[in-house]
Amino acid sequence: KRTNKFIKRLLPQKYDIKISKPEYYDWQKTLIVESKLVTEAQNILLIKKNPALNLVAYNKIKKLSFSTDNNKIIYLTNSSQPALRLLNFTNNNDIQIYPAPLSEEIEYIPSLPNLNNLLNIFWSPGDEKIILSFPNNHYYILNLKNPPGIIDVDNLIKTLSNYEIYSIENPLFHPQNSDKIYFYFKNSLYFIEINNTNPQKSLISPPVIQDILAGRGVAVVDPHGDL
Numbered sequence: 089k090r091t092n093k094f095i096k097r098l099l100p101q102k103y104d105i106k107i108s109k110p111e112y113y114d115w116q117k118t119l120i121v122e123s124k125l126v127t128e129a130q131n132i133l134l135i136k137k138n139p140a141l142n143l144v145a146y147n148k149i150k151k152l153s154f155s156t157d158n159n160k161i162i163y164l165t166n167s168s169q170p171a172l173r174l175l176n177f178t179n180n181n182d183i184q185i186y187p188a189p190l191s192e193e194i195e196y197i198p199s200l201p202n203l204n205n206l207l208n209i210f211w212s213p214g215d216e217k218i219i220l221s222f223p224n225n226h227y228y229i230l231n232l233k234n235p236p237g238i239i240d241v242d243n244l245i246k247t248l249s250n251y252e253i254y255s256i257e258n259p260l261f262h263p264q265n266s267d268k269i270y271f272y273f274k275n276s277l278y279f280i281e282i283n284n285t286n287p288q289k290s291l292i293s294p295p296v297i298q299d300i301l302a303g304r305g306v307a308v309v310d311p312h313g314d315l
Contacts, residue, residue, distance in 0.1 A: 100121055101121060102118055102120050102121075103119050103120075104116070104117075105119055107132060111137055112134040112136055112137060117129060148165065149165065150170065150204075150206075151163065152164075153209035155215040156214075157215060159178050160215060161175050162175075171186065172185050172203065172230075186203075186230060205223055206221070207222060207223065208220075212266035213261060216231070216266050217229055217261070217266045219269075225257055227259050228240055228241060229282070239282065242256050244280070244287055244288075245271070248280075248288070248290060248291075253273045253278070253292070259271045268280070268281050275298070276296075276300065278293050278295060279296060280293070
């Protein structure tokens with residue numbers, strides 16, 4: 089985490105670069121320096137020679153996802169009755185988060201699809217919530233900070249928009265607000281701001297950006313200065 093080095097006045101030619109750290113394998117690469125250009129090496133990763141190994145779980149695991157702070161993982165057990173479990177490394181607490189007893193205070197709770205069909209898990213900033221992705225653009229939000237709480241987000245959007253928005257794509261948490269989720273519909277970018285107490289009072293924005301040609305991996309800036 090300290091090897092940010094800018095070396096000036098090198099003659100144009102090939103250079104053999106090596107980065108070393110005690111107890112880690114060296115990183116080596118040949119870089120070409122051209123006249124009046126900067127050559128950059130990014131995302132350098134040194135691998136520890138003798139890493140400590142920790143047993144995560146005895147269960148057979150089908151899918152696993154690390155939180156943004158790397159202190160927690162959510163994993164899907166591979167069994168006839170699959171379940172989502174949350175393992176917190178800071179206190180070695182391993183709990184089943186879904187299926188779990190559901191709170192009567194959460195009004196908008198549908199039944200989840202078969203967990204064996206789970207495609208992906210996306211964490212919110214602060215690791216308070218996750219988006220569960222299923223086939224056919226079906227997404228659920230699971231609240232981890234104050235469980236249980238689960239929302240069928242694409243059906244919620246259909247209901248709130250009177251089915252004017254009927255198939256969302258690529259939901260993404262706002263980087264500072266886990267209640268705000270951006271999504272695509274018909275090449276336009278929208279967001280929904282979720283009311284956790286009463287999801288039916290959540291708000292859907294008009295199109296933030298229209299006529300987006302690239303449907304994936306797009307960086308955007310909206311008029312509200314959020315992204």
